[in-house]
Amino acid sequence: MTIPVSILWNQDQLTILNQQKLPHVIEYIHLDTIEAVFDAIISLKVRGAPAIGITAAYGLAIGASQFSAEKLEDFQQELHEQYIYLAGSRPTAVNLFWALERLMKKAETAKTVEEAKAILLAEAIAIHKEDEEHCRKIGEYALSVLGDYRNVMTICNAGSIATAKYGTALAPFHLGAEIGKEFHVYACETRPVFQGSRLTVWELQQSGVEVTLITDGMAAHTIQAKGVQAIIAGADRIAANGDSANKIGTLGLAILAKAFKIPFYIAAPSSTFDLNLADGTQIPIEERDEKEITHIGESRIAPEGTLVYNPAFDVTPNEYITGIITEKGIIYPDYQKNIHNTLGEQIGEEVSQ
Ligand SMILES: CSC[C@@H](O)[C@@H](O)C(=O)COP(=O)(O)O
Numbered sequence: 146m147t148i149p150v151s152i153l154w155n156q157d158q159l160t161i162l163n164q165q166k167l168p169h170v171i172e173y174i175h176l177d178t179i180e181a182v183f184d185a186i187i188s189l190k191v192r193g194a195p196a197i198g199i200t201a202a203y204g205l206a207i208g209a210s211q212f213s214a215e216k217l218e219d220f221q222q223e224l225h226e227q228y229i230y231l232a233g234s235r236p237t238a239v240n241l242f243w244a245l246e247r248l249m250k251k252a253e254t255a256k257t258v259e260e261a262k263a264i265l266l267a268e269a270i271a272i273h274k275e276d277e278e279h280c281r282k283i284g285e286y287a288l289s290v291l292g293d294y295r296n297v298m299t300i301c302n303a304g305s306i307a308t309a310k311y312g313t314a315l316a317p318f319h320l321g322a323e324i325g326k327e328f329h330v331y332a333c334e335t336r337p338v339f340q341g342s343r344l345t346v347w348e349l350q351q352s353g354v355e356v357t358l359i360t361d362g363m364a365a366h367t368i369q370a371k372g373v374q375a376i377i378a379g380a381d382r383i384a385a386n387g388d389s390a391n392k393i394g395t396l397g398l399a400i401l402a403k404a405f406k407i408p409f410y411i412a413a414p415s416s417t418f419d420l421n422l423a424d425g426t427q428i429p430i431e432e433r434d435e436k437e438i439t440h441i442g443e444s445r446i447a448p449e450g451t452l453v454y455n456p457a458f459d460v461t462p463n464e465y466i467t468g469i470i471t472e473k474g475i476i477y478p479d480y481q482k483n484i485h486n487t488l489g490e491q492i493g494e495e496v497s498q
Pocket residue numbers: 192193194195238300301302303304307308312313314340379380381391392393457
């Protein structure tokens with residue numbers, strides 16, 4: 146049993162698991178240009194907030210390595226243009242902007258073009274490595290709060306393949322499998338793109354975790370009928386007051402958790418916090434192609450001319466969140482105060498869009 150990984154940097158080459166094709170085809174593809182990285186992000190070949198950030202960082206470094214500029218000033222100008230280009234790939238996951246800005250800041254310190262290229266790549270590798278360490282810590286903290294619980298619900302895929310390794314919401318299940326702690330995970334299929342059925346179920350099966358698939362509309366009944374003891378979800382962006390954006394359907398689960406008096410946890414690394422935003426109303430919500438709802442694969446399931454609203458994310462207000470599990474510890478209400486105390490002021494200065 147192995148925990149799958151979706152991003153590899155080997156011999157100066159970026160390779161990703163093509164998540165579009167899972168679970169039927171396990172295909173790893175090389176991304177050799179910044180355009181290929183942009184396409185992989187917008188088309189969900191790579192997805193999940195931390196994985197998007199890591200891939201974008203490599204994308205900027207790969208792009209910069211191919212610039213022909215000889216003068217540092219020209220190089221920095223081209224770098225800025227490519228940074229804006231990649232930052233336009235997806236709007237909600239703040240890890241994208243966080244990672245790109247981290248590279249841009251580092252590049253400013255370079256004295257030569259060659260040095261800038263080396264700095265960019267080193268920073269992308271550092272972000273990749275740190276994310277794995279952070280996710281492992283999140284998993285350890287999550288295991289401590291889940292305690293003796295066995296039946297836990299999740300949504301979307303906030304797993305190993307959405308990060309460098311281990312995942313955020315799925316990290317405790319992978320680590321649990323390693324130490325013999327048995328969970329039974331109820332995975333919401335997560336319409337419209339089915340990250341739950343296609344990715345979470347596949348990923349948990351790979352590491353030997355017991356997982357049952359349900360449709361999103363079955364969540365309330367399943368909590369009641371199967372004795373779900375906790376819900377854990379990832380996040381794409383967390384505001385300074387703890388309001389958390391995650392895949393569409395997460396807010397519904399949080400409300401259910403309150404109604405059924407079970408804990409609802411968000412698991413996310415510090416790179417997912419955007420302390421520049423006072424609350425969740427300011428988080429941009431991506432709206433995606435209506436075909437994701439009117440079709441399953443290439444088959445149309447709604448009449449021609451159907452009006453469609455397809456927001457990919459929703460925002461869970463902080464009052465529904467029992468705790469936010471980060472690599473720096475578990476943050477409990479009062480979120481406004483405790484997020485600031487746990488993450489420190491520097492994060493607020495670094496993250497912006
Ligand atoms: C650890 S990833 C957390 C979230 O990014 C994840 O749950 C999610 O919403 C992913 O959305 P996606 O649209 O598939 O990129």
